Amino acid sequence: MRHPKIMSTVAPASDVRRHELAEFLRSRRERITPEQVGLPPGRRRRTPGLRREEVAQLSAVGVTWYTWLEQARDIQVSPQVLDALARALLLDPSERSHLFALAGALDPAPNAACPSVTPALRAMLDQLGPIPACVQNSRYDILAYNSTYGRLLCDLDTLAPEDRNCLWLTFTDPDWRASVVDLAEMNRVMAAKFRASMAEHLTEPAWKALLARLEGASAEFREVWARHEVVGQGGKTKYLRNAHVGLLCVEHTNLWLGPSAGPRLVMYVPSDDETRERLERLRALAESDQALASAGV
Structure with a gap:
């Protein structure tokens, strides 16, 4: 006897994300009282929290549009609207990050605190002393660093936050490039690691924006990128x-802070006594300059 075939389907990732976004918005809306956002209590409410029209009013968006968003309709959501929703719904930094991740959008507030860099992790960076260390994500953004790392390849303190990206610096910053002995090989390997990591983030705005910026600024990057090389992470x-x-002479070492594709602690451990002594001097120089800057000298 032949049995009929059983067909199974898997919802597209975009559908799953839209429904997760809708549920998340609804849950945040229902936990806020009108008094928390400066609205009058109004008549008796059948359900807790704010009404959809109140969230729309606070966010300066249309009621129908916001309703569609909570219904998981396939509509476009700009970063500016998400920013307004995050403020209207009183989201904390972790919730805000989750909102933008579900919407597949780049947060327009680049100076927002990074949840991956806790006070304890910042303290660890400082206590590593002369060992240059930083926290990076898989896109090579430098999320935090100690004083020695800040002077290792260039003066990171003088750079805008959006320029503190190792891939961007190694292809465009003269001081960073002059500090690398085998620049061509390092750039080839970094581009290959970036391509391997990007396979899981092809549609994400922040990754696409960095790629477009690099291709627009560096002919060297365009030539290396066109090779389609991939390399796994390693020291x-x-x-x-x-x-x-x-x-x-240093040993580049990675300590993963979560999944292997997530943030990592990067350290440059001295390989010999001479390097250790020189890094001690670099640390003293960096801390002296920071003290002078704090004193306004």
């Missing part, structure tokens, strides 16, 4: 030529 011995203390 290796590197030679760096610091402008203040000279040649350094």
Whole structure:
């Protein structure tokens, strides 16, 4: 006896994200009272929290449009509207980050605190002392760093936050490029690692924006990117030529802070006594400059 075939289907990822976004918005709306956002209590409410029209009013969007959003309709949501919704719904930093992730949008507030960098992690960076260390995500954004790392390849403190990206700096920043002994090989490997990581983020705005920025700014990057090379993450011995203390031999080491595709603690551990002594001097120089800057000198 032949049995009929049983067909199974899996909802597209975009459908799942829209429904998750709708549920998340509804849950946040229902936990807020009108008094919390400066609205009068009004008549008796059948359900807790704000009404959809009140969220729409607070966010300066149409009621029908917001209703469609909570119904998981396939509509476009701009970062500016998401920003308004986050403020109207009183989202904390983690909730705000979750909102933008579900919507597949880039947060327009780049100075918002990164939930991956806790006070304890910042303290660990400082306590590593002369070992240059930073926290990076898989897109090579530098999320936090200690004083020694801040002077290792260039003066990171002088750069705008959006420029603190290792891939961007290694292809465009003269000081960073001058500090790398084998620049061509490092750039090839970094671009290959970036391509491997990007496979899971092809449609995400922040990744596409960085790629477009690199392609527009660097012919060298365009040539390397066109090779379609991929390399997995891993550490290796590197030679760096610091402008203040000279040649350094370090072991590039990654410690993952979550899933392997997420943020990581990056350290440049000295490979010999001479490098260790030079990194001690670099740390002292960086801390002295920071003290002078704090004193307004």
